[in-house]
Amino acid sequence: MADEINQSVVEDDLRKFKANPVTLAFKGEESELEPHFLLEYATSSLNQLRFALFSALVIYTLFGILDVALIPDFKNKFWSIRYLIVTPVLLGLLIFSFFAYFKRIMQVVSAILVIVSAFGLLGMMWLAPIDLTNFYFPGIILILVMNYGFLKERFIWASSAGIIVVSSYITLSFSVFNTPFLLNVVNSFFLVFVNIIGMFI
Template sequence: MNRMHPLTLRFHDPETERAFLRQLLPRLRLQGRAAIVVGVFVYFVYGALDHLFVPPNQLGLVWVIRMLALAVPLGVLVLTFTPWFEKANQFLLAQVGLSASLGLIAMLWHLPVDSSAYYYPGLMLATFYTYNLIGARFIQALGINVFVLLLYNLLFGFVSAYPDPMLLSQNFFMISANLIGGAAGYLVEYQRRQLFLREVQLDRERRLHLQRSLHDRLTGLPNRDLLDDRMNQALALARRDSERHAGFFVDLDGFKSVNDTLGHEVGDTVLREIARRLVAATRETDTISRLGGDEFFLLVQDIGSCDAAAHLAEKLIRIIEEPVAGLPDMPPISASIGICLFPQMGLESTPEAIIRCADQSMYRAKAAGKRRYQLAQ
């Protein structure tokens, strides 16, 4: 189970962390844009009341500071439409919250002490905004808001020297806003990451279930359903590119004696070994399927010619006849192989027709004495 750092909430596994951030990116784009629009609107509305609390000779200065502060979110808004946002989205979103707080602090620095009753609540709004709306990660929002709290106390507790009771009261509310907003931001990110892990687990289970449903339990080879899908793809490629493919129906000769003399457990071992050999003898683009019992089917794409198909069939018979390690007393086994090249005139272009064609050729090989192959007529 992937673990998270208790403070930063970062996954210990780097690949899991990267996957989480990739999944989060589209939502961050939308959330960041919406939060910036809302924040800019509130910042402007805030300024509509300036004339009630700001001396007339300082209104221009306050609006200059406000517009400088708004330049950051507007710039980030533009960057959300560029590749830069993908590379540095957390840093950019965090700067939006920081600029809102620094703008308010700059206004307070240039205004009389009694104006703080109007602008100071804006810092608490900026605190919640950074933790809970802009989309910054908890640890980054925490760093920004702790920095703002320290800067506020440095400027107005030591440099400007606000009255102690007022500063104490303001600190109480700012710290409370950090505790409440930070706790909410922490829980939201924690739950989002837990949900991501659960989705990854469910997706892994779905893929495993799908793989099991499309593969033979004994050998792990594709089953008939997956074979049909691969053959339909091959047929589509053949129509488009005029390529020639081949189906090999492989039936083991002498396998019944293995089961009868050594038991089904040994027979299963032999089937798994034959499956391994068939996979090793073909290309990654080919499909080896177990149809059931001791019957296998090979879909070999872009076979080229009848001679190439015959050469491969001879190779398959040779590797099947090789002794199985650890079973010195095993009865000899071989294979009868039927080959159907497709597409071809008179043959229906369906997986069922191709398998049936190869199956019929395999029976002709058995009738001719086994341990051989037959090409479809």
């Protein structure tokens, strides 16, 4: 009985808190709680983000093996994107995560991680031969899954990063990618709905 009463009290207290429907930040009288919540959330999420950065760095590095197996003639161009642009950015973000100021901007960093990783893949898809471009498409889905389920991003940052990635893919697929029109339609359809589902997780 006491547990039921305590549960009811907690639920009543939670209903009193008001949140912005888009950013999910505290608003109204509770807005003063937002900075404290962000700091606590950053502290509790820091190790998870470091692990995500390290994992992304390892995965992005190892997938260079696929470049050799799939498109050996293009490996130098792909490795330039992979090892001279994306992985140094990821490594820099991982190192930066050990600085005190990092907690203040870790949500931004999470979004940057997603966008940089995705843009690296999009660059490779742009350069790839017409019959191999789509081989890198699953990587975009993997990045969206990481965005919504692995980085502990807040809704506004995860959604913004996801929308940027999806809209960039759709724009490039119908303008510069060497892939059939129908395949672009199907891929875009899947990406849009993966992103929508991610936003509601």
